[in-house]
Amino acid sequence: MRERHRQSTGRYAGKTAIERHAERRQKLLDAALQLFGAGPGYRSTTVAALCETAGLSTRQFYEEFRTLEDVLAALHLQVNDWAEKAVIEALTQTEGQPLAERYGSVFRAYAASIAVDPRRIRMTFTEIVGVSPRMDEQRLARRARWIDLMCAEAAAAALRGEAADRDYRIAAAAFIGSVNGLLHDWSAGWVDGTLDEVVEELVRLLLALLRPAG
Structure with missing residues (x-):
């Protein structure tokens, strides 16, 4: 199982680490709602495709989730x-x-x-x-x-x-x-x-x- 990357701490661009974490997580969930719920579906979605839709990197994905x-x-x-x-x-x-x-x-x-x-x-x-x-x-x-x-x-x-x-x-x-x-x-x-x-x-x-x- 892939280990999650250590999350950064401190304030960046006016947001705390907790706020950035919540924002990234929601972006991934929003992207998942589109890909899983509208197409191509969960079984045909990859981490890379999810990250591209969310506008995030795979490194950021693994900071929030372990698996799809x-x-x-x-x-x-x-x-x-x-x-x-x-x-x-x-x-x-x-x-x-x-x-x-x-x-x-x-x-x-x-x-x-x-x-x-x-x-x-x-x-x-x-x-x-x-x-x-x-x-x-x-x-x-x-x-x-x-x-x-x-x-x-x-x-x-x-x-x-x-x-x-x-x-x-x-x-x-x-x-x-x-x-x-x-x-x-x-x-x-x-x-x-x-x-x-x-x-x-x-x-x-x-x-x-x-x-x-x-």
């Missing part, structure tokens, strides 16, 4: 962080609203974060799959966070009498799989409908899962 897979891992987490932040903000802003309105807003926020850029959909649902056991573990760990969030929301809804009081873990896993598959297929042009129609259908599915008997 490390870039893929960081980018996958970044895209998920964007979506999670949008969902948390929507949940906060819709607290106290009726269930249907609340989750309509939440799913629009999630879809807006992911579907605003087709590269994000490809990164979330395609490029990371089957790369390595490490990436599969990260993908499933991140999905588990979404499952935990959904189960927590379902438990809160049950306390308010808006949802059945039961264990939602399997239902949450099935529903999140549906979300991923439907958004992927919609972005690929295999689903004939607008994004709003896709979101409305997902909300109907979720409400059907949550609604108490009778």
Whole structure:
């Protein structure tokens, strides 16, 4: 495994070493979003091509990352962080609203974060799959966070009498799989409908899962 170069310290061009480090790292992630998410894809991208797109040297690459897979891992987490932040903000802003309105807003926020850029959909649902056991573990760990969030929301809804009081873990896993598959297929042009129609259908599915008997 190639060792990372020692990072420089001190201020240069008005920026601290930490600021320069963060700027280079983000340039590499931005370049990766373009190459992995739009083409040619992770498996056909080289370190040299990534550095050329980012406008950095390979030496600077190895100051930030050990391998190209490390870039893929960081980018996958970044895209998920964007979506999670949008969902948390929507949940906060819709607290106290009726269930249907609340989750309509939440799913629009999630879809807006992911579907605003087709590269994000490809990164979330395609490029990371089957790369390595490490990436599969990260993908499933991140999905588990979404499952935990959904189960927590379902438990809160049950306390308010808006949802059945039961264990939602399997239902949450099935529903999140549906979300991923439907958004992927919609972005690929295999689903004939607008994004709003896709979101409305997902909300109907979720409400059907949550609604108490009778």
